[in-house]
Amino acid sequence: MHDNFHYIPILLTRRGERSALKDLRSSVKKRMTPLFTVHPRDWDFEGEQWKKTVRQHVEPLAKHLADCWPGGYAFVDLEHLDDGLDGPVVGDSLAGLVNEAAHHGTVLIPVVAPDRCPEYLAAAGALHKEHANGVCVRLKPFAWPSLPGAATSLYELLDQIEVDPTQVDLVLDLGDQMGSELAQSAVFGELLALPDAEKWRSLTLAGGSFPKDLAGMEKDTLHRVPRVDWQLYCRVDDQASQAHARRPAFGDYGVAHPDPFLMVDPKILNISGQLRYTVEDAWLVAKGGLFKRIGGEAVVPPARLVVKSDEFCGPDFSLGDKWIAQVAREDVGGSNPEHWRRVATDHHLTYVTGQLASRYGTSNES
DSSP states (O other), rough: OOOOOEEEEEEEEEEEHEEEESSSSSHTTTOOEEEEOOOOOOOEEEEEEESSSSHHTTHHHHHHHHSSSSTTTEEEEEEEGGSSSSHHHHHHHHHHHHHHHHHHOOOEEHHHTSSSSEEEEEEEEHHHHOOOOOOOEEEEEGGOTSSTTTTHHHHHHHHHHHHOOOGGEEEEEOTTTTSSHHHHHHHHHHHHHHTTTTTTSEEEEEEEOSOOOOOOOOOOOOOEEOOHHHHHHHHHHHHHHHOOOOOOOOETTTOOOOOOOSOOGGGGOOEEEEEEEESSEEEEEEEEEHHHHGGGGGGHHHHHHHHHHHOOOOSHHHHHHHHHHHHHHOOOOOOOOOHHHHHHHHHHHHHHHHHHHHHTTTTTOO
C-alpha cells in the first residue's frame, strides 16, 4: 500500500491540524497518509466532568475529516477515548465514524492495538468484514513482537479481527522514547526479528520528540529543538538497508508532543505567542508576548525571527510560510493559537514529504 518514502503523520483531529491538511498542495497530499488520533474530550473543571459524552465528541468528526481529506485514505484511532469504562460506546463510535466518513467519500481504516477494549476490537473486525479495508495495528514499545509473549498477543489480535499481515498496516510507535542509543538498538533489533517482515501491507516507524511544553525558553529568541525522531529514523533506516532488512516508512507527531493531555484549566493558562518551524534536523521555536494581553501581536516578533533565519524556506514554500512572511511584515494580523498550529503543521508536512522525496530519490511533484 505504501512505499518506504510514504509519510505517516500522526495528527490530532483538532481544527488547527485539520485546516493544515486542507491547505496542503495536492503533490504533498499524495505522499502521505494521515493517522488521525481523535483528540481527548475537554474537561469541565468547575463541574468536574467531561463536557461532552463520547458520542457527542465523535459524531461531528466524520464530516470534518472528510472535508479535510476528501476522497482519500487515512487511519483513525480512538485510543484517547478508550478508558475501559465505555467500551460499547467507544466501539459504536468507531463504527459510526468510519461508516459516516465512507458515506462522504473518505476511507478511514481503524487503528487497533492488543490493549484496546473488546468492543473496540469487535467493531474494527466488523468494519473489515463490511469494507474489506483491513486495519492498522499500532504497537507501543511494550507490545513490540520481539518481547516475550508479545508476538502471541499480536497474532491473537489478528485472529480476533480475522485479518492476516497482508491486510495490516503495522506501525511501531516509540511515542516520546526516541532520544537514547537504547532506542536505536531496540528498533533495529525489532526490524531484524520482525515476524512475517515482508508480508505486512506497510511498515512504519513512528515517534515524536517535540517537547511537552516550551517552559524555560526565553522570549524573543530563536531556539533549536533537535528532531530526534527524524535523526533516529534515518540511522535505523540506513542500518536496515545495509542489513537487507525491510525498511520502514517514517511517521511522526507533527509539531506536537505525543501526549495530548493538558489537564490545566484554559481559563488560567497563559499562552505565549509562538511559532514552531521545521528545518533539516531541528525545529526553530520562537516565543513572543502573552496572547491574553496583546492578542495576535504576540506572534509578530517570532515571525520576524523565523523570516530572518537563513533556514526560512521562503514565502512560496507553503501557505504557512506565506502567512509567516505576511505577519513579519505586518501585512496581516497574527490571528490566534489555533492558527499558529495550522501554519506550523502545514509547513511541517510539506517539509517532511520533501525530505523523504529527497532521501529516496523521488520527486515531491510527481
